[in-house]
Amino acid sequence: MMELGNEENNAPLIDLINIFKIYQMGTTEVRANDGISLTIYDGEFVAIVGKSGSGKSTIMNIIGALDIPTEGKYILKGQDVSKMKSDQLATIRNKTIGFIFQQYNLLPRQNLLENVELPLLYGGYGAKERKQLAMEALARVGIEDKWKNYPNQLSGGQQQRGSIARALVGKPSLILADEPTGALDSKTSREVLEFLKQLNEEGNTIVLITHDPTVAAKANRVVKMHDGKIVFDGTAREYKEQEAAG
Amino acid sequence: MSILQAFKLAGKSIVGSKMRSFLTMLGMIIGVASVITLIGLMEGVTNYVISTFSDMGTNMISVTVTNTDTRKVDVDAVYEFTEENSDIFLGVTPKVSSRYTVKNGTESLTTSVTGVGEDYLELNSLELSAGRFIQYADIKNRYNGAVIGSYIVEELFDGNAALGDTFKINGQVYTIIGIQKEEADSEANSTDDVVYIPYSNATRLAGSNDIGSYSFAAIDSETVEAGEEVLDNYLYGIMKNEDLYTISSMTQLLETVNTMTGMLSAILGGIAGISLLVAGIGIMNIMLVSVVERTKEIGIRKSLGAKKRDIMWQFVIEAAAISTIGGVIGIIIGYIATRTLGSAFGIEAAPTLNSILLAFGVSAGIGIGFGYMPASKAASLNPIDALRTE
Numbered sequence: 001m002m003e004l005g006n007e008e009n010n011a012p013l014i015d016l017i018n019i020f021k022i023y024q025m026g027t028t029e030v031r032a033n034d035g036i037s038l039t040i041y042d043g044e045f046v047a048i049v050g051k052s053g054s055g056k057s058t059i060m061n062i063i064g065a066l067d068i069p070t071e072g073k074y075i076l077k078g079q080d081v082s083k084m085k086s087d088q089l090a091t092i093r094n095k096t097i098g099f100i101f102q103q104y105n106l107l108p109r110q111n112l113l114e115n116v117e118l119p120l121l122y123g124g125y126g127a128k129e130r131k132q133l134a135m136e137a138l139a140r141v142g143i144e145d146k147w148k149n150y151p152n153q154l155s156g157g158q159q160q161r162g163s164i165a166r167a168l169v170g171k172p173s174l175i176l177a178d179e180p181t182g183a184l185d186s187k188t189s190r191e192v193l194e195f196l197k198q199l200n201e202e203g204n205t206i207v208l209i210t211h212d213p214t215v216a217a218k219a220n221r222v223v224k225m226h227d228g229k230i231v232f233d234g235t236a237r238e239y240k241e242q243e244a245a246g
Numbered sequence: 247m248s249i250l251q252a253f254k255l256a257g258k259s260i261v262g263s264k265m266r267s268f269l270t271m272l273g274m275i276i277g278v279a280s281v282i283t284l285i286g287l288m289e290g291v292t293n294y295v296i297s298t299f300s301d302m303g304t305n306m307i308s309v310t311v312t313n314t315d316t317r318k319v320d321v322d323a324v325y326e327f328t329e330e331n332s333d334i335f336l337g338v339t340p341k342v343s344s345r346y347t348v349k350n351g352t353e354s355l356t357t358s359v360t361g362v363g364e365d366y367l368e369l370n371s372l373e374l375s376a377g378r379f380i381q382y383a384d385i386k387n388r389y390n391g392a393v394i395g396s397y398i399v400e401e402l403f404d405g406n407a408a409l410g411d412t413f414k415i416n417g418q419v420y421t422i423i424g425i426q427k428e429e430a431d432s433e434a435n436s437t438d439d440v441v442y443i444p445y446s447n448a449t450r451l452a453g454s455n456d457i458g459s460y461s462f463a464a465i466d467s468e469t470v471e472a473g474e475e476v477l478d479n480y481l482y483g484i485m486k487n488e489d490l491y492t493i494s495s496m497t498q499l500l501e502t503v504n505t506m507t508g509m510l511s512a513i514l515g516g517i518a519g520i521s522l523l524v525a526g527i528g529i530m531n532i533m534l535v536s537v538v539e540r541t542k543e544i545g546i547r548k549s550l551g552a553k554k555r556d557i558m559w560q561f562v563i564e565a566a567a568i569s570t571i572g573g574v575i576g577i578i579i580g581y582i583a584t585r586t587l588g589s590a591f592g593i594e595a596a597p598t599l600n601s602i603l604l605a606f607g608v609s610a611g612i613g614i615g616f617g618y619m620p621a622s623k624a625a626s627l628n629p630i631d632a633l634r635t636e
Contacts, residue, residue: 109259
C-alpha cells in the first residue's frame with residue numbers, strides 16, 4: 001500500500017495496524033473490518049469510500065474512538081486507543097476529534113450556541129470561555145447571527161454549518177465527517193465540501209466517510225473499502241481514473 | 247460538566263415537558279402532603295389528649311385501701327409518712343367520696359360529696375371565688391362547713407349563694423364557707439359539680455371511721471414513679487397483702503395514651519409512606535421512558551465527549567429535581583391542609599419540623615434512588631447504537 005503526505009511529519013496522526021472488527025451474528029462470524037492497516041498524517045484530506053456493508057462505518061467508529069477493534073492496534077496522536085475504557089475514549093473524542101454527522105445531530109432543545117458549546121462543556125471550560133470560543137466557531141462558518149436560533153428554525157445547510165462549528169470549536173486534531181452531504185441538496189452539498197476543503201487548506205486534518213464516489217473525489221486522497229478490506233488507496237486523480245476504467 | 251450545568255439541564259428538561267413533569271410530580275405532591283398532614287393532625291390529637299389529662303394532675307397519685315378489722319391505714323400515720331418523704335411528696339389529702347342528696351328548701355339534687363384534708367385545694371391547684379377552704383380546725387372539730395362548686399350554686403341556690411347560707415347534705419345542715427371558682431361552665435358531673443367537706447365529717451356520713459382513699463401529690467410528674475414505689479413499700483408493710491390496696495397515677499394513663507397515639511401516627515404515616523413509594527416508582531417509570539426517548543441525545547452527548555458520570559448526573563439530577571420540587575409543593579399543601587383541617591376539628595395542629603424534614607429528605611432520596619436505575623441505563627448506552635436510533 002502506498003502512503004501519501006509523509007513529507008510533513010515523521011509521526012503519523014492516525015496509525016491503524018492490522019485492525020479486525022468481528023461480530024458474532026448467531027453462529028456466523030461477520031468480519032466488518034478484516035485486517036485494515038492505514039496511516040494518515042497531519043494535514044491530509046482523506047475520503048474513505050465504500051458501499052453499504054463495506055466496513056467503512058465500522059472503521060469510522062474505530063477512528064472516531066466510538067468503538068475499539070476486536071484485534072489490532074490503533075495509535076491516534078501517539079496514544080494507543082485500541083485498549084481504552086469508555087471514559088478514556090470519551091476524553092479522546094472530546095479533545096482530539098471533531099464529528100460532523102449526516103443528520104447534523106444538533107440537540108433540538110438547545111439553541112445553536114449551546115449546541116456548539118457542548119464539547120467545551122464536557123471539556124471543562126468555563127462559561128465565559130465557552131461562549132467566546134463558540135461564537136468564534138460560528139463566525140467561522142458564517143452563521144454567528146443565528147446563535148439564538150433552535151435547530152428547527154434553521155435550514156439544512158445552516159444546521160450542517162452549525163455542526164461543523166461544533167466540530168471545530170474544541171480545535172481538534174482530526175475532523176471526522178460521516179456522510180456530511182447525505183441530507184443536503186446538491187448546491188448546499190457543494191458549499192459544504194468547498195468549506196471542508198478550505199478547512200483542510202487552513203491545516204485541518206479531515207477524514208470523510210461517504211458512499212458517493214463524486215464526493216470522495218473532492219478529497220486529496222481516497223481509500224476505497226470493500227468487504228471489510230481496503231481495495232484502493234491513492235490520490236483523487238488516480239481514484240477517478242480507476243473508477244472510469246471500472 | 248459541573249453540577250450547576252446539570253441543574254440547568256434538568257430545569258430545561260422539566261420546563262420542556264411541563265405536563266409530564268407535573269403529572270410525575272403529582273404523585274410526590276400527594277404522598278408528601280398526606281404524610282405531613284396525617285402526622286401533623288395526629289400530633290395535634292395527641293397534644294390535645296395529653297393536655298386534657300394534664301389538667302387532671304399528672305403529679306397526683308391515687309391510693310385506695312381496703313381496710314380490714316386487723317389491718318388498717320391510719321390517717322395520722324399517712325400524714326407522718328408523707329412528711330418523712332418530703333423529697334418526693336408535696337403533700338397528701340384523704341379523699342372520701344360518696345353521692346348524697348343535697349337540699350336547699352325545695353331544691354334538691356344528688357351530687358358527689360367529697361371529704362378532704364386542708365391541703366386539697368393547693369395540691370390540686372384549685373381556686374376559690376369567695377370565702378375560705380376547709381381548715382385543720384374544721385377537720386378536728388368536725389365542723390359542718392362546705393365548699394361548693396359553681397354548678398351547685400346554679401342548681402341549688404339559683405345562682406345566688408352567699409357565704410353563711412345553709413343547705414342540707416343527707417339531712418345534716420351545712421354552712422357554705424367557700425365557693426370554688428368556675429372551671430367547666432358549671433356543667434353537671436364536671437369539676438364544678440362538687441361539694442367539699444372536712445374528711446372527718448365524710449367518714450361519719452359514710453358510717454365508718456376508716457379512710458379508704460388518699461390523694462398524694464408528688465413534687466412533679468418525674469417523681470411520680472419514685473412516689474409509687476415508696477408508697478407500695480409502705481402500704482405492703484401495713485397491709486401485708488397486695489390485693490388490699492391499689493396505687494394509680496395519671497402517668498401510666500399518659501404513657502398508654504402516648505403509646506397508642508404513637509402507634510396510630512406510625513400506622514397512618516406508613517400508609518402515607520406507601521404513596522411516596524408509589525410516587526417514586528412513577529418517577530422511575532417516567533425517567534425510563536425519558537431515557538428511551540432521548541437515546542439519540544445521549545448518543546450525541548457521548549460522541550462529543552460526555553463521560554458516563556456526566557450522563558448519570560444529568561438524569562439523576564433531573565429525577566431528583568422533579569421529586570424535590572414535588573416534595574416542596576407537597577410540603578406547602580400539607581402545611582395548609584394540616585392548619586385547615588386542624589382548625590376544622592378544633593385542635594391545635596401544626597406540621598412538625600421533623601415530618602417536614604422527613605418528607606423532604608424522603609422525596610429527594612426517592613428521586614435519587616429511583617432515578618439511579620434509569621440514569622445508569624442511560625450512562626451505559628453504547629454511543630454508536632445510541633447515535634443510530636431515530
